[in-house]
Amino acid sequence: MANSKYEYVRFFEQPDSLLPNTWIVVRIDGRGFTKLCAQYGFEKPNDKRAIDLMNAAAKAVMADLPDIVLAYGVSDEYSFVFHKTCQLFERRASKLVSTVVSTFTAFYLHLWPTFFTGGLVDDVRLVVPLLPTFDGRAVCYPSVQNLRDYLSWRQVDCHINNLYNTTFWALVQKGGMDSVEATELLKGTFSADKNEILFSRFQINYNNEPEMYKKGSVVFRDYELVNPAGSNAAQTAEAADNVAEPPTVSKSKAESDKKRRAKARITVEHIDIIKDEFWDRRPWLLT
Ligand code: ATP
Ligand code: ATP
Ligand code: MG
Ligand code: MG
Ligand code: MG
Ligand code: MG
Numbered sequence: 001m002a003n004s005k006y007e008y009v010r011f012f013e014q015p016d017s018l019l020p021n022t023w024i025v026v027r028i029d030g031r032g033f034t035k036l037c038a039q040y041g042f043e044k045p046n047d048k049r050a051i052d053l054m055n056a057a058a059k060a061v062m063a064d065l066p067d068i069v070l071a072y073g074v075s076d077e078y079s080f081v082f083h084k085t086c087q088l089f090e091r092r093a094s095k096l097v098s099t100v101v102s103t104f105t106a107f108y109l110h111l112w113p114t115f116f117t118g119g120l121v122d123d124v125r126l127v128v129p130l131l132p133t134f135d136g137r138a139v140c141y142p143s144v145q146n147l148r149d150y151l152s153w154r155q156v157d158c159h160i161n162n163l164y165n166t167t168f169w170a171l172v173q174k175g176g177m178d179s180v181e182a183t184e185l186l187k188g189t190f191s192a193d194k195n196e197i198l199f200s201r202f203q204i205n206y207n208n209e210p211e212m213y214k215k216g217s218v219v220f221r222d223y224e225l226v227n228p229a230g231s232n233a234a235q236t237a238e239a240a241d242n243v244a245e246p247p248t249v250s251k252s253k254a255e256s257d258k259k260r261r262a263k264a265r266i267t268v269e270h271i272d273i274i275k276d277e278f279w280d281r282r283p284w285l286l287t
Contacts, residue, residue: 022141024138151274
């Protein structure tokens with residue numbers, strides 16, 4: 001492109017590349033979903049269609065961006081973890097965040113009819129002006145411990161909110177309270193109190209609530225490399241991979257890793273990511 005006298009405006013653009021060698025978390029969150037839930041009649045406290053839709057959109061984002069190693073979702077939010085070696089968009093924050101947000105939103109809208117029409121209840125069609133949109137931010141975590149603490153923070157938040165919401169909506173839907181009364185009753189209560197209210201008033205054992213609601217959703221690439229006992233499964237899988245596509249001397253490890261990531265099955269599970277077990281069984285995730 002020829003130079004023009006307008007070229008100088010380029011220098012107004014500020015660099016925003018994220019700290020090298022750190023785990024990048026892009027967290028997106030639904031804008032005004034409290035209102036959106038009401039408009040589209042989400043079931044309370046948990047609308048399964050909406051969670052399945054969030055998970056499907058997250059899987060699509062991960063399939064589109066192989067640099068993402070894991071994602072964790074709850075309610076109207078999703079956290080996407082980019083590997084610390086990620087070089088996508090030269091690690092520019094605005095590029096990474098906007099790409100994740102728009103890819104997620106595009107799939108959320110595209111997949112909406114899959115989850116909200118043709119079911120047992122009436123079709124729910126999106127109508128202007130209340131369309132689903134998301135905001136996003138990027139945060140860098142320098143150590144695996146920091147990253148795991150971040151994810152633990154989100155999963156603990158999921159637990160606290162879900163216990164509160166489950167109790168609140170039981171009081172409203174089954175206990176005949178209005179929202180003011182239910183809020184008042186729950187003010188200052190601890191977890192044990194809420195468990196007790198659920199059990200004694202509604203015969204609900206919180207432990208038996210669906211894992212999807214209690215734990216949120218973890219999306220990751222399942223290489224099926226490691227069994228709990230630890231074996232040579234990793235090498236076997238690598239060998240199998242190489243049969244399909246023999247590595248050339250020039251092919252860097254990073255490149256072949258990237259190809260393997262892109263081919264791996266993306267799974268959604270509702271499990272504990274606070275304890276070590278999840279990570280111990282999947283050592284490839286954070287290495
Ligand atoms: P903001 O724009 O600031 O994020 P918000 O209204 O989206 O505002 P959040 O704190 O993000 O506020 O809360 C999300 C709301 O959406 C909560 O009330 C939550 O219960 C509700 N929600 C999200 N997903 C579901 C779902 N699957 N089923 C029922 N309610 C849901
Ligand atoms: P990147 O992801 O880096 O932005 P890109 O392929 O989108 O890659 P751009 O520099 O943004 O690269 O170029 C956009 C391309 O889309 C150009 O080739 C442009 O000619 C084409 N394009 C955009 N809008 C139209 C249009 N309305 N009709 C025809 N071609 C279009
Ligand atoms: Mg928000
Ligand atoms: Mg929100
Ligand atoms: Mg939220
Ligand atoms: Mg372009």
